Amino acid sequence: MISSNLPALQVVLPLLGAVLAALVRRGPIAWLIALVVSWTMPAIAFALLRQVLTEPDGVVSYALGGWTPPLGIEYRVDLVSAYILILVSVMGALVISYAPRSVASEIAPERQAWFYTMYLLCMAGLLGIAITGDAFNAFVFLEVSSLSTYVLIALGHDSRAVLSAYQYLIVGTIGATFYVLGVGLLYVMTGSLNLADIAGRIGDIENIRPLLAALAFITVGISLKVALFPVHLWLPNAYAFAPSVVTAFLASTATKVALYLLLLSVAAMIVASVVAVFQANIKRMLAYSSVAQIGYITLGIALITQTGLTGGIVHIFNHAVMKATLFMAVGCIVFRTGVVRIEDLAGIGRRMPLTMGAFVIAGLGLIGVPGTVGFVSKYFLVAGALEKGWWWLAAIIVISSLIAVVYVGRVIEVAWFREPTAAIKDAGKPPLEMLAFTCILAAAIVVLGFDTELTAGIAARAAEVLLAGMT
Amino acid sequence: MSADSLIVLALLLPTAGAGLIAMTGRNPNLRETVTIVTSLALFATVMGVLTAVLSGAEPRTTPVEIFAGVEFGFSVEPLGMIFAVVASGLWIANSIYSIGYMRGNDEPRQTSFYVCFAIAIAATIGVAFAANLFTLFLFYEILTLSTYPLVAHKANAGAMAGGRIYLLMLLGTSMALLLPAIIWTGIVAGTLDFIPGGILDGKLGSTALGLLLALYIFGIGKAAVMPVHYWLPAAMVAPTPVSALLHAVAVVKAGVFTVLKVIVYVFGIDLLSATGASEWLVFVAAFSLLMASLVALTRNNLKARLAYSTVSQLAYVVLGAALATQAAIIGSGMQIVMHATGKITLFFCAGAIAVATRKTEISDMVGIGRRMPVTMFAFLIGSLSIIGLPPFGGTWSKWWLGIGAVDAGHAWVVAVLMVSSLLNVAYLLPIVARGYFLPPPEAKSGEPVAVTEAPAACVIPLCITAALCIVLFFAAGEVEALLAQMGMVAPTDITATLAKGEPDGP
Numbered sequence: 001m002i003s004s005n006l007p008a009l010q011v012v013l014p015l016l017g018a019v020l021a022a023l024v025r026r027g028p029i030a031w032l033i034a035l036v037v038s039w040t041m042p043a044i045a046f047a048l049l050r051q052v053l054t055e056p057d058g059v060v061s062y063a064l065g066g067w068t069p070p071l072g073i074e075y076r077v078d079l080v081s082a083y084i085l086i087l088v089s090v091m092g093a094l095v096i097s098y099a100p101r102s103v104a105s106e107i108a109p110e111r112q113a114w115f116y117t118m119y120l121l122c123m124a125g126l127l128g129i130a131i132t133g134d135a136f137n138a139f140v141f142l143e144v145s146s147l148s149t150y151v152l153i154a155l156g157h158d159s160r161a162v163l164s165a166y167q168y169l170i171v172g173t174i175g176a177t178f179y180v181l182g183v184g185l186l187y188v189m190t191g192s193l194n195l196a197d198i199a200g201r202i203g204d205i206e207n208i209r210p211l212l213a214a215l216a217f218i219t220v221g222i223s224l225k226v227a228l229f230p231v232h233l234w235l236p237n238a239y240a241f242a243p244s245v246v247t248a249f250l251a252s253t254a255t256k257v258a259l260y261l262l263l264l265s266v267a268a269m270i271v272a273s274v275v276a277v278f279q280a281n282i283k284r285m286l287a288y289s290s291v292a293q294i295g296y297i298t299l300g301i302a303l304i305t306q307t308g309l310t311g312g313i314v315h316i317f318n319h320a321v322m323k324a325t326l327f328m329a330v331g332c333i334v335f336r337t338g339v340v341r342i343e344d345l346a347g348i349g350r351r352m353p354l355t356m357g358a359f360v361i362a363g364l365g366l367i368g369v370p371g372t373v374g375f376v377s378k379y380f381l382v383a384g385a386l387e388k389g390w391w392w393l394a395a396i397i398v399i400s401s402l403i404a405v406v407y408v409g410r411v412i413e414v415a416w417f418r419e420p421t422a423a424i425k426d427a428g429k430p431p432l433e434m435l436a437f438t439c440i441l442a443a444a445i446v447v448l449g450f451d452t453e454l455t456a457g458i459a460a461r462a463a464e465v466l467l468a469g470m471t
Numbered sequence: 472m473s474a475d476s477l478i479v480l481a482l483l484l485p486t487a488g489a490g491l492i493a494m495t496g497r498n499p500n501l502r503e504t505v506t507i508v509t510s511l512a513l514f515a516t517v518m519g520v521l522t523a524v525l526s527g528a529e530p531r532t533t534p535v536e537i538f539a540g541v542e543f544g545f546s547v548e549p550l551g552m553i554f555a556v557v558a559s560g561l562w563i564a565n566s567i568y569s570i571g572y573m574r575g576n577d578e579p580r581q582t583s584f585y586v587c588f589a590i591a592i593a594a595t596i597g598v599a600f601a602a603n604l605f606t607l608f609l610f611y612e613i614l615t616l617s618t619y620p621l622v623a624h625k626a627n628a629g630a631m632a633g634g635r636i637y638l639l640m641l642l643g644t645s646m647a648l649l650l651p652a653i654i655w656t657g658i659v660a661g662t663l664d665f666i667p668g669g670i671l672d673g674k675l676g677s678t679a680l681g682l683l684l685a686l687y688i689f690g691i692g693k694a695a696v697m698p699v700h701y702w703l704p705a706a707m708v709a710p711t712p713v714s715a716l717l718h719a720v721a722v723v724k725a726g727v728f729t730v731l732k733v734i735v736y737v738f739g740i741d742l743l744s745a746t747g748a749s750e751w752l753v754f755v756a757a758f759s760l761l762m763a764s765l766v767a768l769t770r771n772n773l774k775a776r777l778a779y780s781t782v783s784q785l786a787y788v789v790l791g792a793a794l795a796t797q798a799a800i801i802g803s804g805m806q807i808v809m810h811a812t813g814k815i816t817l818f819f820c821a822g823a824i825a826v827a828t829r830k831t832e833i834s835d836m837v838g839i840g841r842r843m844p845v846t847m848f849a850f851l852i853g854s855l856s857i858i859g860l861p862p863f864g865g866t867w868s869k870w871w872l873g874i875g876a877v878d879a880g881h882a883w884v885v886a887v888l889m890v891s892s893l894l895n896v897a898y899l900l901p902i903v904a905r906g907y908f909l910p911p912p913e914a915k916s917g918e919p920v921a922v923t924e925a926p927a928a929c930v931i932p933l934c935i936t937a938a939l940c941i942v943l944f945f946a947a948g949e950v951e952a953l954l955a956q957m958g959m960v961a962p963t964d965i966t967a968t969l970a971k972g973e974p975d976g977p
Binding site: 364367368369371378379383386387398399401402405406409413418450451457 | 537538541543616620623638646647655657658
């Protein structure tokens, strides 16, 4: 009974948890609810992965409310989406375990329950986007996660948080509008909203111009959503979009628009990396770095080869682990010192060696140093480019990682080689659980850099499935 | 304990040592004891591996697959064995010297200094024993990262700038050129293992081979082939024991060692001499060799002069690799050993002078031999070994390189080697001559100058390494015998090579 309804539970549980957390109104209890729900999510995700692996065609299809697809909403779990579900839920669980003290220090007590409510809503939205097989349902979940994120941003005690939440709201709404326009066009052209169904029908369409327009709307819409968000939270929102986008993209007009995607990725990798170098605020620096790193992911997709796609998919996971570590380390520092300007971090490495050690390991991962997960992604991406004979692309990938050396090196230099300022000298040790989860993730960066069975192994199989679906 | 597990022990010892040093940081005497004991234990372990290799064993660990085609594992072959012996042996001398230097100069943050040093040695051992390109690359990068804090140790503006150049150039070349080269190799060869005779035979045309070789040579920034040599003079801002580590023990040696490994075990010297893909490198290396010597002549800062001397001496190794004959490879391998002992002596002397007199510029060192006769005598021995005069070890590496050049049909290289030796004379010996024969400017005429040597912990190591330069002249036969065991050709061809007959060793 439960096992056959797992796809629905994956989304419904956090939704219910959110309501419950809103009703109890007390921060610590709400946190407990969020914690329990968040740790149930990976269990469900892993169970789904097992189901997918035992299924003969590799797809678990779930008809929501008993309405059969393509008319009803279909929840569709294949290798790619199972992989993303695991990623999002594991990260979500780790973040919530790490969060309570950081939340307590940044958010007023009477609002803390709201934070956990919104957090669970956001998780529900992200997991929903990953699991749904319906283009319009994806839009609903997109908005669920976006709206809850606006609230999460606005909860910050800084009055500027409200302003930035408002900005995100406006830009995010424009993005959502673009997305809906694209979905609308798709519906007009194919008469279906089910992604698998659309993919089947798209081949029969003679006039592909509206399709290209649809894809452009969807890409721009999602880009607007994705590119703006990493600024604030550690939630891996961007990745949630991956499976449905990847599937739709590959199934439809991949070969025709791959070049545009390629150029976009290249631009993101170079421009965003350069912008990251010039940021004074460490969170903003990491945010721009994320835009560049998402460029690696889309680049792998645009290569449309087994190796390239494996690289793109594995980087979804690897980047999530690295960036979560970086943000958690920064979170520890902010918790103790309140400092976010890189210049003011002088000597922090000597005061908080473990935290900054985790930061350095994750930074090395971004650069792609061997022995970290970043190397695994980079290896597949460069190999994918070389297999196609695209030397210039391999060159751009490595140049982008060189820029990462600069922005990561900048922080390391300030943190370890400057004499600590008075504010840093007085900083206490970060709370044990925050430090512990940061270090666990940092260790994962190294361990998964050697043991790639779970990451590259599944990514390779997912890439195989996706490419097989193309022909 | 089997030789296979000795490999693992050799990696774990300095790593554990680094942890212990960090824990004992509060008590400097205990901390220094840990450093010395670790270095002795490491040397004993490496000697254990050497015994096994000399008895014909090929110690190796079971490789762990990272993903298809990329493995992590260790295996020991003669060249790596020699490199490990040199690095672990010189680390003992360097540790003793570091104590004298760091305490004599009252340097800050000594604990992190010794920690990074131990990690760097662990990485060096990893480079020496790597069974494939991935493992080598991994430890190559760890070596860069662990030595960066050492270069920037003084944390003033100059040290920070030097550190930045060091990190950016080494990490930059390796990520931008070496990594694509390794991936390219993996794609065409299907493996990254070091295999006698190479893994690229018949996989690439000669132009592509030349291009791939260029990616490797300039990607291995630690080998300091011009124009990617600039980090080496920039890194001289580091404390002198670090310079010794960079120039003699670990960093540049890891660079040229990697070049040799790639030439012998990835390309294969037969393939290179058949296709001529390394011809261009002979010229580039010869140019680097002469040019760096000329630049060294113009430098007044002693460490800067020694740094350019290193760039030139490294080019000998690359030159031998480019010639791609068995004798030249033996010459290159020997040059790694001989230059290490010679150059570490010179740097120890430079540091001893700095500790005792605070002098760093050559023009200020007039009459220094009268104040520090022992140090300057060691400097003379180190110089003569670098120049290549008997009875010092440096003789033999030049000898074998010369033979290798003639074998390869590049007799003009012998002339280059001779000119270079003359240039070495010109930039090294005047320091000694003016040190001994001219009175120091501050001394009153006719009065003997008081002898003020550096602390014993500085002077003893430099005497030992100077003595080693002489010992190696007589022990070169052992080194040569070990190097000759290198699997330079695929195993089936060995009898054919032996039948051709190789020149006899010293």
